[in-house]
Amino acid sequence: MTGTKGQNTQIEPSLNYDIRDIMISPARALSAKRILVMTIALVFGVLWYDIFVYIALFVDDQSVVTAWSVYGLLPFHFISFSSSIAQSVHYIGYLLALFMAMLGMFAVSLIEIEQMRGNRFLSITQTFKVTISRSKQMLKSLTAIVSFIVFIVLLILVVGLLLRLPIIGEWIYALTFLIPSFIASLFTAFVIFVLFLSVLLLPAVAATDKKGEAFTSILEMFSSVIRQPVRWVIYTAVTLVTAKISSFVYAYFSYRAVQFFVGVSSISGGRRPLSLIKVGLSHLPVKSDLVYQTCNLFPGIDFGFSFIAYARGSSSEPVGYVMAFMLFLIFASVIGYFLATVATAQTRGYAVIRYYKDGSRVDKESSMLGEEERG
Numbered sequence: 001m002t003g004t005k006g007q008n009t010q011i012e013p014s015l016n017y018d019i020r021d022i023m024i025s026p027a028r029a030l031s032a033k034r035i036l037v038m039t040i041a042l043v044f045g046v047l048w049y050d051i052f053v054y055i056a057l058f059v060d061d062q063s064v065v066t067a068w069s070v071y072g073l074l075p076f077h078f079i080s081f082s083s084s085i086a087q088s089v090h091y092i093g094y095l096l097a098l099f100m101a102m103l104g105m106f107a108v109s110l111i112e113i114e115q116m117r118g119n120r121f122l123s124i125t126q127t128f129k130v131t132i133s134r135s136k137q138m139l140k141s142l143t144a145i146v147s148f149i150v151f152i153v154l155l156i157l158v159v160g161l162l163l164r165l166p167i168i169g170e171w172i173y174a175l176t177f178l179i180p181s182f183i184a185s186l187f188t189a190f191v192i193f194v195l196f197l198s199v200l201l202l203p204a205v206a207a208t209d210k211k212g213e214a215f216t217s218i219l220e221m222f223s224s225v226i227r228q229p230v231r232w233v234i235y236t237a238v239t240l241v242t243a244k245i246s247s248f249v250y251a252y253f254s255y256r257a258v259q260f261f262v263g264v265s266s267i268s269g270g271r272r273p274l275s276l277i278k279v280g281l282s283h284l285p286v287k288s289d290l291v292y293q294t295c296n297l298f299p300g301i302d303f304g305f306s307f308i309a310y311a312r313g314s315s316s317e318p319v320g321y322v323m324a325f326m327l328f329l330i331f332a333s334v335i336g337y338f339l340a341t342v343a344t345a346q347t348r349g350y351a352v353i354r355y356y357k358d359g360s361r362v363d364k365e366s367s368m369l370g371e372e373e374r375g
Contacts, residue, residue, distance in 0.1 A: 015116070015363050017352050022235050025345035026246035028115075029337065034108045034344070037127055038336035039329065041104025045097035046332075050075065052093025060086035074285050074328070102138060102203055104336070105343035107131045109207035112347040116363040126369065138206050140214035141221075145195050152188045156181070194225055200236065201225075204346040208354075210368045224350060227357045232349065239345035247338035248297050248304070254330055255295070255305055274310075280323030281311035284331075294334055 015021050029035075053075045057067050060081045067075065081087040107127050114122045159181060163169045198221060205220045206212070224232055258277070265273045285291065286308050296304035351362045 015348065015351060015355075015361075017355055019235070019238065021348045021352055022238050022345050023242065025239065025348060026242050026341050028112065029108070029341040029344040030246070030250075033124060033127075034111055034340040035333055035336050037107040037111070037124060037131075038104040038340045038343070039333045041100050041107065042332045042336055042339075043329070045100030045104075046074065048096040048100060049093040052089055052096065053079065056081060056086040056089040056093070059083065059089055098199065099139070099142075101339060102199060103131055103135055105200075105339055105346075106134060106138065106203035106207055108340045108343035109204045109347040112344045113204075113207050113351075113362065114367055114369065116348075116351065117365055117367050119367040119369060122369065130369075134206055134212055137209075137212045137214050137217060138202060141202060141206070141217045142195075142198065144214060144218060145191060145198065149188060149191055149195070152184055156185070194221055197221070197225060200342060200346055201232075201350065203343055204350045207347060208350060208362050210365075220350075220354075223357065224353050228353045231353055231356065235345070235349035235352070239342055239349065243338050243341035243345070244298060246341055247294070247334055250337050251294055251334040252305060254334060255307065258327075258330065276319070276323050277327070278310050279317070279320040280327045281307065283321060283324035284311070284328060286311045291331070294331070 054064055054067065057064050057079070060083050067079075079090070081090060110127055110130055111122055114120075159173065159176070163173045165172070201221050201224065202217060205224070206217050209216050209220070262273045262277055292304075292306075293299060295306060296302070354360055354362060
């Protein structure tokens with residue numbers, strides 16, 4: 001369908017504005033572009049995590065060489081630190097990895113919202129360009145929420161200090177316990193709740209916003225949760241269930257694809273292909289809970305597959321680390337597909353919620369790409 005100048009050319013069908021828009025998300029997320037951008041974000045997240053983990057080990061006066069021989073490329077096992085500084089560095093690595101995952105989800109949300117608006121040809125280069133430019137918006141939004149929480153905590157600490165005053169301190173504490181202390185704490189608890197939700201919701205909200213304002217993103221997050229809580233909870237629950245099922249199916253076919261390739265190549269290559277797989281797996285944390293849950297349908301349900309039996313090789317040759325990295329990329333693409341499904345569903349769910357709470361239809365708006373490039 002063609003459109004006049006200045007209007008959006010609607011290529012994609014309009015939203016149904018119900019649960020069907022969420023159920024279709026796994027199919028829409030199953031695209032090379034979305035899985036690729038999400039996987040790249042996860043790789044960079046793991047890279048930042050690795051760097052800060054080994055820095056923390058160095059700060060803690062632990063042997064980095066020994067840690068590398070034990071943990072390798074993916075130090076996801078529990079690591080104990082004796083100093084608070086090292087532990088803080090470790091937490092920074094966690095937060096950076098989480099933020100990179102959120103940027104990947106923003107990129108997927110951007111692809112989805114642009115496709116909904118009729119721009120089906122958003123390139124990966126353009127996606128990363130907009131994502132990098134909008135990273136400040138997401139960081140400012142998160143920083144603002146955290147700053148508010150820290151401010152309230154500091155005020156509560158001050159109230160605790162006033163309690164130490166003789167006689168009058170207990171009266172001040174008692175008289176202000178309900179108003180404003182309890183009210184402020186109740187609101188802060190809700191803010192903390194929204195902060196955790198922002199991991200899922202903020203990328204979708206930020207991708208939909210054309211101006212890229214941090215305050216707008218915060219306002220829309222709170223507005224969505226407050227005005228449409230039941231709808232958001234239902235949509236998110238359906239999202240997580242469908243994303244887990246679809247990613248499990250993707251993981252299973254990936255597992256069988258590797259088996260097929262190794263099996264066929266072993267006809268001409270002998271035992272070497274299988275040996276390389278075993279050596280590569282020996283450098284990866286195949287016994288971790290993350291790997292187990294990824295290869296299992298649902299937590300608590302023993303239905304899945306495992307490749308622990310193949311992780312029996314041992315070699316310090318460089319080719320073993322190369323094979324480990326290749327296998328890691330395949331595994332990362334499974335997690336990438338799961339998060340891409342979540343991001344796609346959150347974007348479509350937010351579009352539906354925004355329609356019901358504000359009456360606006362984001363799928364009828366024009367593409368933001370031209371505005372981003374001029375900015």
